[in-house]
Amino acid sequence: MSIYDVTIIGSGPGGYVAAIRCAQLGLKTAIIEKYNTLGGTCLNVGCIPSKALLDSSHHYYDATHHFEKHGINADGIKVNFKQMIDRKNEVVSQTCAGIDFLMKKNEIDVYTGFGSFKDATHINITNKSKVTTIESKNTIIATGSKPSTLPFIKLDKKRVITSTEALSLKEIPKHLLVIGGGVIGLELGQVYSRLGAQVSVIEYMPKIIPTMDGMLSKELQKSLKKQGIKFYTSHKVTAVNTSEKEVTITADDKKGNPVEFKGDYCLVSVGRRPYTDKLGLENAGVKLTDRGQIETNDQLQTNISNIYAIGDVVKGAMLAHKASEEGECVAEIIAGQKPHIDYNLIPGVVYTWPEVAAVGKTEEQLKEAGVNYKVGSFPMRALGRARASMDIEGQIKVLADANTDEIIGMHMIGARAADMIAEAVIAMEFRASSEDVARSSHAHPTFTEAIKEACMAVDGRAIHS
Ligand code: FAD
Ligand code: NAD
Numbered sequence: 001m002s003i004y005d006v007t008i009i010g011s012g013p014g015g016y017v018a019a020i021r022c023a024q025l026g027l028k029t030a031i032i033e034k035y036n037t038l039g040g041t042c043l044n045v046g047c048i049p050s051k052a053l054l055d056s057s058h059h060y061y062d063a064t065h066h067f068e069k070h071g072i073n074a075d076g077i078k079v080n081f082k083q084m085i086d087r088k089n090e091v092v093s094q095t096c097a098g099i100d101f102l103m104k105k106n107e108i109d110v111y112t113g114f115g116s117f118k119d120a121t122h123i124n125i126t127n128k129s130k131v132t133t134i135e136s137k138n139t140i141i142a143t144g145s146k147p148s149t150l151p152f153i154k155l156d157k158k159r160v161i162t163s164t165e166a167l168s169l170k171e172i173p174k175h176l177l178v179i180g181g182g183v184i185g186l187e188l189g190q191v192y193s194r195l196g197a198q199v200s201v202i203e204y205m206p207k208i209i210p211t212m213d214g215m216l217s218k219e220l221q222k223s224l225k226k227q228g229i230k231f232y233t234s235h236k237v238t239a240v241n242t243s244e245k246e247v248t249i250t251a252d253d254k255k256g257n258p259v260e261f262k263g264d265y266c267l268v269s270v271g272r273r274p275y276t277d278k279l280g281l282e283n284a285g286v287k288l289t290d291r292g293q294i295e296t297n298d299q300l301q302t303n304i305s306n307i308y309a310i311g312d313v314v315k316g317a318m319l320a321h322k323a324s325e326e327g328e329c330v331a332e333i334i335a336g337q338k339p340h341i342d343y344n345l346i347p348g349v350v351y352t353w354p355e356v357a358a359v360g361k362t363e364e365q366l367k368e369a370g371v372n373y374k375v376g377s378f379p380m381r382a383l384g385r386a387r388a389s390m391d392i393e394g395q396i397k398v399l400a401d402a403n404t405d406e407i408i409g410m411h412m413i414g415a416r417a418a419d420m421i422a423e424a425v426i427a428m429e430f431r432a433s434s435e436d437v438a439r440s441s442h443a444h445p446t447f448t449e450a451i452k453e454a455c456m457a458v459d460g461r462a463i464h465s
Contacts, residue, residue, distance in 0.1 A: 001133060001134060001135055002030070002109070002134045002135070003028075003134070003135045003136070003137075004028050004029060004030045004109070004134060004135070004136045004137070005022070005027035005028045005029065005136075005137050005138060005334075006018075006019075006022045006027050006028070006029050006030075006136065006137070006138045006139070006140060006331070006334055007029070007030045007031070007032065007115075007123055007134060007136035007138075007139050007140070008022075008029070008030070008031045008032070008139070008140045008142055009032050009115040009123070009139065009140070009141050009142060009143055009279070010031075010032070010033065010040060010115075010141070010142035010143040010144055010311075010313075011031050011032075011033040011038040011039060011040055011099065011110075011142075012039065012040020012041055012042055012043075012142060012144045012311060012312075012320075012323060013039075013040060013042045013043075013047075013311070013320040013321070013323045013324045013327070014040075014142040014144070014310040014311030014312070014323030014324060014326055014327045015031060015033075015040065015140070015142030015310075015311070015327065016031065016038060016039065016040075016099050016102070016103070016327075017323075017324040017327035017328055018140050018142060018310060018326075018327030018328070018330055018331050019031045019103070019106070019108045019327075020102060020106050020108070021327060021328045021331035021332065022108075022331040022334065022335070023106035023107060023108050024106065024331075025331060025332065025334075025335040025337075026335075027331070027334065027335060029106075029108045029109070030108065030109040030110075030111060030134060030136070031103065031108055031109070031110055031111070032111045032112075032113065032114075032115035032123065032125055033110070033111075033112060034112075034113065034114045034115070035112075036112060037093075037096040038096055038099040038100060038103065038110070039095060039096045039099050040142075040144055041144050041145065041312070042320040042323075043092060043095050043096050043099065044092060044096065045163065045164045045167055046163070046320070047320050048091060048092055048095050049088050049089075049091070049092050049167045050163070050167060050184075050187055050188065050191075050351070051351055052087065052088040052091045052092070053084065053085075053088055053167065053188075053191045054187060054190070054191055054351050054352075054353075056084045056087065056088070057084075057190070057191045057192075057194040057195050058194065058353055060077070060079055060194060060195065061194040061353075063077045064077055066390055069390065070390070079172070079195055079196070081169075081171065081172055081195070085168060085169075088167070089168075111125045111132065111134070112127055113125040113126050113127030113130075113132070114126045114127070114278070115279070116278060116279055116280035116283075117139075117279065117280035117281060117283045117284035117286070118133060118280065118283055119283055119284060120284040120285065120304050120306060120307060121135055121136060121137065121306065122134070122135055122136075123136060123139065124280070137306060138306045138307070138308065138334050139284075139306065139307045139308070140307075140308045140309070140310060140327075140330055140331075140334075141276075141279070141286075141294055141302075141307065141308070141309040141310070141313060142309070142310050142311050142313065142323070142327065143274075143275050143276060143279060143313050144274075144275050144311055144312045144313060144323075145272040145273055145274050145275050145312035145313065145318055146272060146273055146275045147162035147163060147164070147268065147269075147271075147272055147273075148270055148271045148272055148273045149162075149268050149270065150179075150237065150240075150268070150270060152238075152239060152240070153179075153240045153268055154240075154242075155268060156242060159242045159245075159246075159247050159264070159265055159266065160240060160242055160247060160265075160266045160268060161265060161266065161267055161268070162267070162268055162269075163184045163188060163267070163269060166188045166192075166265075166267050167188075169265070172192060172195045172196055172197055173192055173197045173263065173264050173265040174197060174198065174263070174264050175197065175198040175199075175200070175262070175263035175264055175265075176189065176192045176193075176197045176198070176199045176200070176263060176264075176265050176266075176267060177200050177202065177247060177249050177261050177262075177263040177265070177266040177267070178199060178200065178201045178202065178266075178267045178269060179202050179237050179240075179249065179266065179267070179268050179269065179270060180201075180202075180203065180204075180268070180269040180270040180271070181201045181202075181203030181205075181207075181208035181209065181210075181231065181233065182208075182209060182210075182269060182270075182271065183209070183269075183350050184267075184269035185201055185203075185267065185269035186201070186208065186209065186220070186224065186350060186352050187350065187351055187352060188267060188269070189201055189224075189229055189267070190224065190227070190229070190352045190353070193224075193227060193228055193229050194227075198228075198230075198263075199228070199229045199230065200229075200230045200231075200232065200261055200263065201229060201230070201231050201232065202232045202235045202237055202249060202251055202261065203231065203232065203233045203234075203235065204234075204235065204236055204237070204270075205233065205234070206233050206234045207221070207233060208220060208221050208231065208233065209350060209356065212348065212350075212356065212358055212362065212411070213358060213362035213363055213364065213397070213409070213411040214362070214363065214364060215363070215395070215397055215411060215413075216356050216358065216411055216413050219354075219393075219394060219395065219413045220350070220352065220354070220356055220413060221233075223352075223354055223393050223394075223413075224352065232251070232253070232259075232261075234253070234254040235251040235252065235253055235254070235259070236251055236252045237249055237250070237251045238250050238251060238252060238258070240266060240268075242266075245264060246262060246263070246264060247262070247263050247264065247265065247266040248260060248261070248262050249261040249262075249263075249266060272312065272318055273292060274291075274292050274293045274294065274312060274313040274314070275312075275313060276288065276292070276294065276313060281294075284304055284307060285303070285304050286302045286303065286304050286307055286309075287302065287303045289315070291315075293313060293314050293315050294309035294313050294314050296308070296309050296314050296315070299333050300314070300326055300329065300330045300333065301333075308330045308333070308334070310323060310326035310327055310329075310330055311323030311326060311327070314326070316343060316346075317343075317346055317348065319346065319348065321346065321347075322343075322346045325341050325346070326341065329341050342429070344360060344361070345359055345360065345425055345428050345429055346359075347359040347421045347422075347424070347425050349417070349418045349421060351418060353415070354380075354391070354393045354394045354413050354414045354415060354417065355413070355414065355415065355416065355417040355418045356412070356413045356417060357411075357412050357413075357417040357418050357420065357421035358409070358410065358411045358412070358421070359409070359410055359421055359424050359425050359428060360399070360407070360408050360409035360410060360424075360428055361399065361408050361409040362409060362411065363375070363397075363399060363409070363411075365409075366399060366408070366409070371401070371408070372401070372402040372403065373399050373400060373401060373402050373408065374399070374400045374401075374402050374405075374434075374458050375397060375398070375399055375400075375457075375458065376397070376398040376400070376434060376454045376455055376456065376457030376458030376459070376462070377395055377396065377397045377398075377454055377457055378395060378396050378450045378453040378454040378457055378462055378464075378465055379394075379395045379450075379465060380392055380393060380394040380395060380396075380414040380415070380447070380450055381393070382450075382453070382464045382465045383445065383447065383449055383450055383464070384444075384445040385444075385445035385446055385447055385449070386414070386415065386447065386450075388445065389415065391414065391415035391447075393413070393414060393415075394412070394413040394414025394415070394417070395412070395413060395414065395450075395454075396410070396411070396412040396414070396417075396450045396451055396453075396454040397409075397410070397411045397412070397454065398410050398434055398437075398451075398454045398455050398457070398458055399411075400433065400434040400455075400458045404433065405433035405434055405435055405458070406431055406432070406433055407424070407427055407428050407432055407433065407434055407437070407455075408428075410424035410427075410428070410451075410454075412424075412450075412451075414447065414450070415447055416447045420447060420448055420450075420451060423437075423448060423451055424451065434455040434458040434459070435455070435458075435459065437451065437452060437455040438452060438455040438456040438458070438459070438461075440452065453465065
């Protein structure tokens with residue numbers, strides 16, 4: 001029987017990163033993945049394919065809406081949807097192959113099969129009918145998550161679909177009904193809206209992306225509405241019925257009156273649930289929380305001392321970079337180091353256009369906590385760079401402690417916000433004040449000048465607004 005220092009169950013951005021870091025630290029490492037490709041949700045049916053389709057559809061939207069103004073005649077541009085999906089699949093294959101290479105390079109043993117605990121130090125790997133058992137001193141559970149649904153919805157995966165099917169449709173929907181105005185609903189909603197579908201987003205809460213700062217929800221909804229997406233907030237879906245080619249959603253509107261929506265596809269994007277099915281946790285004695293997550297302490301350790309858990313299967317934001325941070329962190333803990341993650345500084349990004357990105361506290365959270373804070377905002381339209389590229393929508397908002405001037409939150413919507421948020425994360429990691437950032441030189445003309453200006457605005461001295 002093979003014996004390992006560490007075995008990781010699940011090869012998503014949590015699991016494969018943990019495996020590499022364990023190997024780098026000299027630990028004999030194995031990784032188990034039930035699918036034939038490594039990379040988990042993120043690489044196969046999540047971050048990477050969704051961004052590939054967002055980028056392709058963005059090119060089409062620009063060509064049909066903005067090229068003329070730039071002086072480029074692009075008459076007769078058409079979508080080849082099959083090619084768009086094929087290209088997305090190629091991007092996924094190349095990215096997954098990269099993980100195979102990294103496993104080999106780091107001498108990590110890869111087991112393809114379904115991992116389940118026999119006991120706290122032995123894991124069975126089932127592939128078809130063959131069972132292989134390995135022994136492991138430590139195990140990291142990185143089994144991720146699956147889409148959630150509502151109790152009365154039957155996901156037939158043909159007309160009533162999750163993000164996984166929405167990434168591989170055979171045709172562009174005529175009318176895509178989206179239940180849930182969160183990250184998946186808006187990103188994939190925008191893909192199909194740009195490709196010509198009518199898109200209606202039905203959201204239970206009074207605002208879209210409800211956990212983000214209110215300014216972002218408002219600005220994003222305004223912008224997507226202008227692009228043609230329809231929003232029905234404060235709507236409670238009560239039934240979803242399908243016929244061969246049609247989906248009917250019934251919902252209660254703000255006043256409690258029933259309303260009906262008809263479309264040809266319905267994307268259910270109401271969140272994801274931790275995935276621990278058939279993992280044999282009871283054989284190892286590992287406890288779950290009442291929300292179905294694996295219970296961990298602040299060392300990512302479960303109630304069984306040699307078993308750890310990371311990523312979507314534990315508490316916290318369901319984000320690839322959060323899973324990866326935890327993967328590195330747990331490897332270092334097992335190797336005897338003392339790493340630390342500041343969860344307040346895990347950025348959140350929505351890859352719509354305009355992009356939305358945030359880190360730290362929202363204004364709503366500061367108000368609720370009674371924190372005394374200052375605000376500085378700067379509109380993108382005041383930037384020369386934004387006018388040059390015709391990306392004038394959005395703004396950046398900086399929240400700083402009223403007493404110390406330390407930046408405690410940054411919220412941005414606009415072109416390239418997904419990349420720009422890194423500056424806010426670094427500034428906050430080093431506990432910068434808004435004045436520190438305001439006094440740092442930012443190249444001109446760039447979108448990042450909006451960060452400097454917003455920080456200057458905290459002190460009422462923005463130059464260009
Ligand atoms: P996963 O990536 O889910 O990987 C878990 C792996 O474990 C899977 O491969 C699974 O097959 C395997 N597994 C499970 N059980 C077993 C078992 N018993 N035996 C063997 N293998 C097992 N996040 C971002 O940060 N940015 C984005 O842009 C982004 N876009 C997304 C878009 C979509 C459409 C979706 C659905 C998600 C997106 N996410 C994004 C979220 C991101 O994909 C997840 O947060 C991330 O993949 C979680 O990583 P993980 O390693 O915890 O789990
Ligand atoms: P989400 O939590 O982002 O959004 C779910 C939305 O559905 C919320 O707005 C919620 O209020 C709404 N909702 C819940 N129940 C509802 C109901 N009964 N009727 C109508 N609306 C309802 O979840 P998601 O969009 O499904 O994404 C799942 C996870 O994947 C998220 O945690 C997200 O972090 C991750 N993800 C991240 C990215 C990214 O980082 N860019 C992209 C896609 C997915």
